[in-house]
Amino acid sequence: MSKQYETVIGLEVHVELATKTKIFCGCSTAFGAAPNTQTCPVCTGMPGSLPVLNKQVLEYAIAVGLATNCDITRYAKFDRKNYFYPDNPQNYQISQLYLPICRNGGVEIETDQGGKKIVGIHEIHMEEDAGKLIHDEWEDCSLVDYNRSGVPLIEIVSEPDMRSAGEVIAYLEKLRQVIQYLGASDCKLQEGSMRADVNLSVREVGAETFGTRTEMKNLNSFKAITRAIEGETERQIDLIEAGESVVQETRRWDDAKGESYAMRSKEDAQDYRYFPDPDLTPVSVSEDMLEEIRARQPEFRTEKMARYREEFDIPDYDIEIITGEKPLADLFEAAVALGAQPKKVSNWIMGETLRLMKEREVDASDLRFSPENLAKLISLTDTKQINSSVAKEVFEVMFAENVDPEQYVEEKGLKTVNDEGALKKTIEEVIAANPQSVEDYRNGKEKAIGFLVGQTMKAMKGKADPGAVNQMLRELL
Amino acid sequence: MANNISDETIEYVGILAKLELSDEEKEQAKSDMGRMLDYIDKLGELDTTDVEPMSHVFSVENVFREDVVTNGDERERLLSNAPQEKDGMFVVPRTFE
Amino acid sequence: MNVIEMTAAQLSAAIRAGKTTAVEAAEAVLSQIEKEDKKYNCYVTVDRDGALAQAAAVQEKIEAGELTGPLAGVPVAVKDNICTEGLRTTCSSKILHNFVPTYTAEAVKNLQKAGAVILGKTNMDEFAMGSTTETSAYGPTKNPRNPEHVPGGSSGGSAAAVAAGECIYAIGSDTGGSIRQPASYCGVVGMKPTYGTVSRYGLIAYGSSLDQIGPLTRNVTDCAAVLEALASHDTKDSTSVSRDDTDFTAALTEDVKGMRIGIPNDYLGEGLDDEVRTVVLQAAEVLADRGAVVERFDLSLVEYAIPAYYTIAAAEASSNLERFDGIKYGYRTEEYAGLHNMYKKSRSEGFGEEVKRRIMLGSFVLSSGYYDAYYLKALKVKALIKKAFDEAFAKYDLILGPVAPTTAPKLGESLADPIQMYLGDIYTIAVNLAGLPGISVPCGQDSNGLPIGLQLIGDCFQEKKLIRAAYTYEQWRLCKGTE
Ligand SMILES: [Mg+2]
């Protein structure tokens, strides 16, 4: 490759809002119900049914707009986007084209080089999600489930301001963080409550105009996004180098194969015939409504970090990690509010929690254990009722199934034995059984005491306080 | 007829509207649509500069629902009109390549 | 007096007085249907058993004193584009030939609350697209005044059923004149209320921004009573308007003194049949004699209403009718190769010619590159038309004119030339674009004995003025003794 290329990326991010009901009807949005059991005439496109806007959807959309520095459109409308597909029961999607609720915003991200830059947000609009299509292998047909049809989405359309996969991830992390702080969505890529379509083009470094872009869909993880961006950049550069031209098209990413293919069909005209939906009335955002939503905005990360520095004596690094994910910050604050020492709570989060999250691929928003139980566990160690290795063991169980550590420790008999007589008896046995180590210790080998403590702990099945064992050993020797 | 509708246009509109026309119907549609458009072109006689397009007649605004679940399970009723169903879902020709 | 000749007010009074029962009334009307409907084809579906069961239930409530209104126990016919739970609703289209709604339209629920007995579903132009009821997939309806003529449309089955004694009153929908024009052709009263007055929830949409459900009745008194029952603020319809002046029967008074009535010169011009003109102007004279101030004026923009209407209605229809795709309900073609072929074949076989014509036009005017020139332009013209009416209503309480340029044409004469047919809607269409209320009241007949209707148009929410003027005129006609 002789020339230097630059990748230009813009994102369309769909976020499923955390409302109880769908955007235009009173059906539940709860996940995992049997097919078509959360449906009504409205969200299944029954003839004669009509949509009515869920107010919470509007409020969430405005809240996200305010948090991403957008102008809120004071007079917004809904439009119909017409296209035939079985997951879309009306064969049009109610969305916003002409007057979307938010425009001209942006968020700051860190670049790959460690600098800062603003990624512009072109607009945020409200729209309805489609149903789910399931392939039936036996009958060679597809099956349609409309439970997700009408689930509220906001689509956040960025400016083509990103130049690398790293910036894309940073931008997505930032959006996720802001939206999670607002409680507007849990933003899970894997479960599809946050979905990113990547618009990408390449051009020679220094070129004034953009190249032809493609749109990449079906990206279900940060890893897939990174791979797809790298793959598509390479594909486009190869085309250009070979003297061919990039076709403006929608491509589907196949993560298993690590490649994308064009979703072309002569039956897809890509002419959506948008027009204002006559069934919905315009939305007029008053100053009062805006003020109300503004007043309800939560403490965002920057403010939270400043407050943590002020209130808690924990390292900056911990603060950064904990406030990076709203569920972690919530967990931290709740446990501290229950009386646990901030540093200890922080240690549990920074240590075991993050380790197990990574190991078991659990999102912060999916953590199962309650702050109450974490506080109890800390209290159990503070009062030396269990030692630290037992605590870790209990935490693993808590992490998996949110057991009450007090009950669990009681039931499993994991409490440290504080009976001095029993401890003394065990130590004497250990001393008798390990003359060589005793000898070594007496000859000044400090290390030998560690071995003897270990042997005692083992004999006590871990239910002793190592400090106390150590002390008694020295006394007896 | 001022508006001459081409074969391509009728073909294209057929894709948009999901209608399949016989050759005879296509010819008829070309002529009907051309005549209708000629007629609609009459609107061009009016100066509409600075006129706001009017989609709603009255200024009814901000019609909202509260975020409260009001619907239960209606699956049986939903599927009662389905041309083809399986496992509580609608059956359609395969959509995956 | 025979049940089938009674008005709703008369019949409900007779039932309350114990002179007849709701069941007897239903039976009388059902046997009239059995006798006459082969001739007129007013109904797509008759629900004999259902009607009798409803009648029995309503009779009990009347006897218990729970139902006392003017519609209690009175049999009604419902246009076949208004959903009725458990009762087939086809829009007179093959594509919905087997569709049984799972819920009932709000307007019908309101009638049920008032004690209505639903007889069945009336024939119409397919998806309400037409002015003659000849585009129905279930054969044309014939005009009971002269079966060689059309009943008008698209609510032709409803109007004809009222005229033929096959119901006591009916409801229809009006997108561009679809209640008023068949009422005029069949010699009954028909009213299109202000947009937003009657809930559209359960009305299968044609042009959503124009559609409105309304009554077709034997006289103005019933019209007011039915409208009073139909009107409600429905939270399921975002375009439903909350109004506190829906006691329409209170407006049944003979009083037009000082009422300012304007007759648009544009409504009396070229194309208007001489006999229609004469009869309508005579009706205007009557109102003037009773104290109204009647004058001519220029409404302007009248000739732009039809092209604007057909652009907007076709565009909305093209989108509204996308849901008929052979997946969730209705007709699916027998054989197909893949998804898009299934869509295309189901829709092409399921929809009739006029529907396809409008869907294609609508898809085209919204398509990339044409949206501004056609659709947006039409919405701007709509704004101008609305303004012209606003100016007229600054001067007048009501606008008076004919409903249609001619009396009912012969069967088979209209469909050959669609544009000619569209021109027949010239006096009714602007009312829908501007969301106004309009009423059609019988005012005479032509030399062939075919009825002629008088149209009165009010400003938004001024139904009471319409009812007052229409009632005053009707009372004069009754006193005079009709021809
Ligand atoms: Mg979208």
Ligand SMILES: [Zn+2]
């Ligand atoms: Zn629903």
